[in-house]
Amino acid sequence: MTTVLICDDRRSVREGLTRLMAAVPGISRIDNVARSEELRARYAREPVDLVLIGTQRAVPGGVEAARRLIAVNPRANVIVFGAPDDTPTIAIAIASGARGYLRWNASRPEVIAALATTLADVTVPIPRQPSAARVELTERELQVLHGMSQGKSNGAIGRELYLAEDTVKTHARRLFGKLGVHDRAQAVAHGFRRGLVT
Structure with a gap:
């Protein structure tokens, strides 16, 4: 069974993602934290299978938190999520090792598909790239x-x-x-x- 940790400073966002992920088969536990500092401390104590981190517009230092988490735990499955027009920030997070991204306006089926695909150990939504x-x-x-x-x-x-x-x-x-x-x-x-x- 899969464990998930969500990091975003908005309670409504954390609760909404929790409800969506509850519909994904195979997820056994969903926890959340409001700050990137809490994320790093929690992950150090209890590593999880999947981490969702809001970009810097939602969580100060969110992209930096993703980078640091991946630097210490290269196998960490991290998905960042952010505003539809925040392409540069999302791209930097992907370049730092995040497995994929979700946008705030993603539909319920898109969220569930992205999570299910990542949990199946396939990078989303970035496809395989030509060399x-x-x-x-x-x-x-x-x-x-x-x-x-x-x-x-x-x-x-x-x-x-x-x-x-x-x-x-x-x-x-x-x-x-x-x-x-x-x-x-x-x-x-x-x-x-x-x-x-x-």
Whole structure:
């Protein structure tokens, strides 16, 4: 049976995730803490199978807590969760070793599927990536990826590069295809891991 620990400073978020995870078969215990300091102390005393950590918008130092936890416990299964427009923070957490991410607006089926997949020892939702040697991005695709890593919208990237928004979307689709990803957060996470963006 699987044990889970949730870290977020909002009681409503912790309770909501607890209710969702209670529907995932195989979970035997779900605990939660409000602060990253409590998370590290609790995990040191009682390691769990899965840790969910809010990003820095919800938990001060949340991404740093994920990094430290993984540095000391490389096999820790950590999922970060955050705002839909917080792509750079989520990507940094993924680059630091988190197994996947969830967004605040994820649907109930998405949450349950992500948890079930992670518990089955498969990284989610970041798919297997092509090796860096096989990824050849054009200069424009790299510029679009860089803009994404800064949290800019397609419109803002277009204005910066003097491109129409539809053209930016076309470059983004090609970029996703080359990296084997499905959205901006996954692309940026891949970019951080492979050194394509810093």
